[in-house]
């Protein structure tokens with residue numbers, strides 16, 4: 001099968017959907033003339049012209065609101081945030097407007113919009129540029145939150161997000177954009193809200209999403225070498241969350257480790273843990289473990305950053321602990 | 327320096343208006359006033375709860391805007407939006423039922439006073455985060471331009487919203503992209519208890535409309551107690567916008583007679599000031615003009631009062647008799663997706 005980068009996969013999804021539907025357009029900082037801050041939208045201005053690929057000023061709150069207004073009035077915007085850190089300035093529009101319009105209007109006005117951009121840590125960018133927001137936005141009814149880890153999922157999920165009639169927050173990662181993966185030439189869609197079993201195994205279930213999936217897969221290779229058989233699940237969507245797939249897996253492995261790039265308090269893993277203990281209490285043979293970032297802002301120095309972020313070693317240790325091997 | 331007593335410019339009325347036009351204005355304004363007065367009573371009887379912000383005093387703004395615009399022009403406003411909704415064509419029944427939290431309300435009882443929405447009448451809310459609707463209004467305008475219509479979005483906000491950052495962001499983008507948006511600040515002199523001149527450094531410079539000028543957006547101050555003036559200013563602005571001139575900004579000077587919401591005793595202003603504005607009441611003024619022009623008699627006014635009273639009585643009865651939303655409504659309208667898996671313990 002054809003191999004392309006995550007960057008290309010995301011671009012392909014946008015191009016295909018813009019060709020398919022006149023109402024879809026892309027707006028954001030540097031998306032047009034500069035080809036995208038991370039070159040995701042490279043060539044799209046040439047392809048679609050300035051009516052549909054629009055450079056905005058640095059006004060996250062304002063252009064998020066304009067996107068929402070356009071969505072209310074018959075269009076289907078894709079709004080790119082240079083990173084989700086900057087989308088904090090637009091949080092009012094995302095949480096107070098996009099998420100609530102349909103409800104407050106008694107079903108009259110839906111907001112078919114996609115907010116997308118890279119999320120979380122991306123090298124030594126320090127505290128304000130290294131945050132991930134799946135748990136914060138996942139908290140909010142009215143939103144859907146997608147956080148893919150590879151080119152295949154990114155393309156199929158983004159196409160679904162653009163066609164979705166509800167607001168979808170699509171969280172990418174700078175350090176995954178160059179990652180390559182198999183993506184078929186033919187069109188396909190991946191439904192929002194379905195996790196994927198990436199590796200089948202029997203001993204311990206390891207759940208993750210987005211860039212920490214890479215750490216999990218590396219850890220899983222190591223564990224396999226040591227004769228341990230992990231089952232790896234990529235959550236892919238945070239809201240709605242696919243508890244079913246995780247619970248079915250636990251019925252087989254009886255052990256769960258969750259790995260996220262969230263801070264520890266109220267992170268995505270906590271919520272999953274709650275549902276698992278409630279629905280599968282009798283199947284658990286060990287306490288659930290969450291491997292997260294440290295409970296601090298992201299540091300700049302490499303010596304600190306290394307211990308701030310989830311590591312292969314931490315994942316291996318957590319897996320061994322729930323297996324009572326450590 | 328403006329302090330408290332705001333001078334409201336009174337321009338000579340340019341147009342000649344028909345009898346029908348005056349009757350339309352009077353009916354809209356009277357409907358709003360009587361609706362709001364009844365809403366206040368219903369609030370005191372605890373039929374209406376939460377926040378209730380009345381439009382009394384500002385009726386000419388809604389009436390003059392609606393007569394000067396098309397039904398296909400999208401409208402968006404803040405939480406003091408009952409008047410605009412009624413002027414746009416929402417029925418008193420549906421509006422009152424929303425205040426009562428009934429399923430027959432314009433937003434199925436899920437929005438309440440601050441969230442009137444009406445797709446049929448192109449009313450996009452009803453926003454309760456001060457200023458949030460400004461950017462959304464520009465987005466509605468963006469879509470009109472994208473679709474190639476010559477509709478313009480009427481975007482209402484209060485003098486308090488002038489100080490939100492979203493206004494500057496939106497003024498800038500709407501001019502850059504030449505969006506067909508009419509910004510209308512209803513300057514009723516107060517944001518809750520804060521007089522406008524205490525909150526905006528622009529005010530001593532001549533007015534809030536000054537904020538639009540650096541962006542090259544034409545901007546004007548209008549006397550909002552005179553419906554003809556509102557109509558004329560809005561008509562001129564819309565003609566400019568529809569001609570491809572891009573955004574336009576109006577500061578409409580008006581006054582709210584009641585408190586900010588139902589819990590406001592209004593200690594920040596004097597009784598004299600309030601009485602001064604009541605002397606310029608927009609409804610009384612229109613009635614006087616109509617009598618002068620021979621368009622109506624006192625008898626005609628009484629008949630209109632009676633008709634509206636019956637309409638509001640009927641609206642209250644309708645709201646009373648309508649059911650509250652059933653429990654299953656809690657989970658509808660959160661997502662378009664019908665089988666969304668909500669979490670329930």
Ligand SMILES: Cc1ncc(C[n+]2csc(CCOP(=O)(O)OP(=O)(O)O)c2C)c(N)n1
Nearest residue numbers: 406454455456484485486487514516517518
């Ligand atoms: C972002 C935000 N901050 C504060 C409030 C609380 N609040 C509600 S109305 C209001 C005053 C707004 O006044 P103005 O814009 O002049 O509108 P008016 O009430 O006069 O119609 C305030 C501070 C809010 N709803 N939203």
Ligand SMILES: [Mg+2]
Nearest residue numbers: 484485516517
């Ligand atoms: Mg005010």
